[in-house]
Amino acid sequence: MAVNALEVRSLTKVIGKKKIVDDVSFSVNRGEIFGLLGPNGAGKTTIIRMIVSLIKRTDGAVSVNGHNLDGQFKEMMSEIGAIVENPEFYKYMSGYKNLKHYANMAIKEVSDERIMEVARLVKLDDAIHQKVKTYSLGMRQRLGVAQALLHNPSLLILDEPTNGLDPQGIREFRDYLHALAHEGISVLVSSHLLAEMQLMCDRFAIIEKGKLIHISSMKEAMEEDEKTEVIFEVSSSQKAVDVLKGQAAVSSIKVLADDQFSVHVEKATISTINKLLISNDIDVYGISRVTVSLEDRFLEITNKEVRENGGVVQ
Amino acid sequence: MIALIRNELMKLFQKKSSWIYLIIIVIAVIVGGIISNKVSDEPDPNWRAGMKAEITELQQNAKNAPDEEKQFFTSEIEQKQKYLDENVNPNAVSNWHFLNNVVYPMTTLVTLLAVIVCSASVSAEFADGTIKQLLIRPHQRWAVLLSKYISLMIYSLILVATLIVAGYLVGLITFGNGDFSAKIFELAIDGQKEAAVGPQFFLKMAYYLPSLLVITAIAFMLSTLFKSQALAVGIGIFVLFVSSTLGGLIVMLAEKYEWAKYLIFPHLDLTIYALQDKILGDITLPISLAILAVYYAIFMILTFVFFQKRDISI
Numbered sequence: 001m002a003v004n005a006l007e008v009r010s011l012t013k014v015i016g017k018k019k020i021v022d023d024v025s026f027s028v029n030r031g032e033i034f035g036l037l038g039p040n041g042a043g044k045t046t047i048i049r050m051i052v053s054l055i056k057r058t059d060g061a062v063s064v065n066g067h068n069l070d071g072q073f074k075e076m077m078s079e080i081g082a083i084v085e086n087p088e089f090y091k092y093m094s095g096y097k098n099l100k101h102y103a104n105m106a107i108k109e110v111s112d113e114r115i116m117e118v119a120r121l122v123k124l125d126d127a128i129h130q131k132v133k134t135y136s137l138g139m140r141q142r143l144g145v146a147q148a149l150l151h152n153p154s155l156l157i158l159d160e161p162t163n164g165l166d167p168q169g170i171r172e173f174r175d176y177l178h179a180l181a182h183e184g185i186s187v188l189v190s191s192h193l194l195a196e197m198q199l200m201c202d203r204f205a206i207i208e209k210g211k212l213i214h215i216s217s218m219k220e221a222m223e224e225d226e227k228t229e230v231i232f233e234v235s236s237s238q239k240a241v242d243v244l245k246g247q248a249a250v251s252s253i254k255v256l257a258d259d260q261f262s263v264h265v266e267k268a269t270i271s272t273i274n275k276l277l278i279s280n281d282i283d284v285y286g287i288s289r290v291t292v293s294l295e296d297r298f299l300e301i302t303n304k305e306v307r308e309n310g311g312v313v314q
Numbered sequence: 315m316i317a318l319i320r321n322e323l324m325k326l327f328q329k330k331s332s333w334i335y336l337i338i339i340v341i342a343v344i345v346g347g348i349i350s351n352k353v354s355d356e357p358d359p360n361w362r363a364g365m366k367a368e369i370t371e372l373q374q375n376a377k378n379a380p381d382e383e384k385q386f387f388t389s390e391i392e393q394k395q396k397y398l399d400e401n402v403n404p405n406a407v408s409n410w411h412f413l414n415n416v417v418y419p420m421t422t423l424v425t426l427l428a429v430i431v432c433s434a435s436v437s438a439e440f441a442d443g444t445i446k447q448l449l450i451r452p453h454q455r456w457a458v459l460l461s462k463y464i465s466l467m468i469y470s471l472i473l474v475a476t477l478i479v480a481g482y483l484v485g486l487i488t489f490g491n492g493d494f495s496a497k498i499f500e501l502a503i504d505g506q507k508e509a510a511v512g513p514q515f516f517l518k519m520a521y522y523l524p525s526l527l528v529i530t531a532i533a534f535m536l537s538t539l540f541k542s543q544a545l546a547v548g549i550g551i552f553v554l555f556v557s558s559t560l561g562g563l564i565v566m567l568a569e570k571y572e573w574a575k576y577l578i579f580p581h582l583d584l585t586i587y588a589l590q591d592k593i594l595g596d597i598t599l600p601i602s603l604a605i606l607a608v609y610y611a612i613f614m615i616l617t618f619v620f621f622q623k624r625d626i627s628i
Contacts (some may be wrong), residue, residue, distance in 0.1 A: 021505045035317060046627075049625075049626065049627065051368060053450070054446060054449055054450065054625070054626040054627075055626065056623065056625060072452075073452070073454065074452040074453070075452075076452075077453075078451065078452045080450065081488035082450050084446045084447070084450065085443075085446070086443070087447060088442055088443030088444045088446065089444065089447075090325060090328070090442070090444060091442070092328055092329055092330070093324075093325070093328045097324065097328065099323075101321050101324065101325070102447070102451070104317045104318075104319065104320065104321050104450040105317065105318065105450070105452070105453060106451070107452045121564065124535060243576075252368040
């Protein structure tokens with residue numbers, strides 16, 4: 001069996017008496033984009049910082065590509081490229097000098113050609129010899145990606161990478177990550193922006209109060225139930241409700257407005273309802289299925305957690 | 315390791331301030347040269363006659379003076395007689411006299427600038443957030459810290475070298491090349507010490523280096539303790555001033571209490587050994603050096619242990 005790109009076992013961090021991170025285990029497969037979701041302060045950043053050894057672990061083990069953090073620190077760190085929150089640079093130096101600085105720290109030699117290649121990759125080759133203090137936030141973010149990729153890492157770790165990026169920048173960033181994953185690089189990304197993560201990740205874990213409370217693939221999470229919620233836009237919702245009341249297949253009708261109502265039905269029933277409405281002289285202007293968002297799932301999962309543990313909602 | 319040191323030196327010299335500090339030293343030496351050229355008299359070829367006249371006048375005054383003042387006059391006369399006996403012109407000028415009298419005291423400026431640079435070193439990485447990107451490389455923390463320390467020591471030595479070279483050149487231009495081993499008398503606690511001017515200057519510079527080493531070690535330690543660059547630099551300068559002020563107090567304290575002799579402050583200025591063999595009664599140069607070595611080791615161990623264990627959570 002192939003070694004996992006990242007393997008995290010029983011990661012724990014205790015500060016004082018408080019467990020900031022509590023027995024978190026997960027693994028990231030090769031070429032996979034794995035998301036760590038959770039509200040701010042849930043412990044995502046602490047987990048990531050423990051993986052890259054910025055924060056000492058109280059307990060637990062981390063290995064990247066089979067290299068263990070305890071015994072093979074150098075080998076492991078060589079496999080990782082990371083952006084921890086907003087990437088900060090030496091503003092008084094040029095982008096090139098900044099990259100050169102990190103290239104010098106790599107174990108395997110990084111050639112000057114490679115530096116320029118990465119600069120071109122993130123579309124910074126025109127500005128690479130300007131001082132970083134003249135860069136926009138988006139450019140700095142891209143320089144951040146460049147420094148993380150310089151040494152051809154097998155695992156990319158990104159902590160809140162879209163913080164401070166405009167929608168255009170976020171989209172570019174996302175496309176870029178997909179391209180990297182396609183090339184076989186694994187990505188661990190943390191964020192509290194659920195809509196963003198839904199588009200970005202293959203699998204995800206939800207962290208809450210330092211604990212990992214859910215882990216699944218995005219596909220599984222988004223798989224629709226047999227019944228979905230459908231909204232109809234009609235000439236008169238009151239008349240429509242009267243017509244549909246007798247139907248056994250139609251349940252939980254909700255009137256949303258004078259000309260809108262929603263039902264909870266199976267796929268086949270949608271067309272049945274449509275026919276019924278038309279044959280009863282009710283005009284149908286629109287039918288739309290409500291798609292489940294990661295946000296809905298997230299709230300479902302976290303609320304369930306609260307209920308099951310009898311916890312207090314913050 | 316060499317790559318790490320090269321990186322740190324690159325960062326140091328990409329900062330404008332590092333160059334400005336070097337320029338400040340050169341300017342200070344030039345100003346010192348101009349001022350001492352203005353205030354120093356032309357060396358009088360007939361100084362011996364003048365000196366003899368002064369002695370006669372002092373002898374006259376001594377006769378009429380009250381008993382308690384007589385001692386002052388006798389020591390004054392003795393001093394001047396010494397100049398005559400040894401044939402040392404007290405007003406002699408040369409580039410070596412300039413180095414010994416004007417340039418050597420400017421080491422205070424070098425210390426100040428070195429403290430500023432050292433205490434800003436690590437704290438600036440924290441303040442700018444670049445420490446995160448620096449420590450996720452395949453290098454142990456102590457190695458990164460050591461490379462910083464070594465590069466700072468190289469910079470401090472460049473500061474010292476700039477002072478000596480600029481001092482020599484300015485001295486040469488203003489006063490011309492003089493006798494390297496011209497005799498001088500320097501005021502010490504127990505009377506006048508006879509010395510050769512050139513060797514005396516280099517002896518003082520040699521005694522200056524250990525104290526520079528220890529003071530910069532304190533500044534470097536402060537820079538790892540604080541996340542704010544301004545705070546680290548402020549406290550660094552504060553410690554520098556307090557230590558130079560406390561020296562005198564400790565001397566008084568040491569007369570009463572034995573332990574006060576082992577405080578760091580009286581040993582920070584070793585150049586006093588260029589004038590006398592013992593300080594605080596019975597402390598000799600090797601003892602002072604040993605005490606400094608112990609403090610130095612403690613500061614370094616604290617710095618490295620603290621930095622190694624620290625959680626980077628900015």
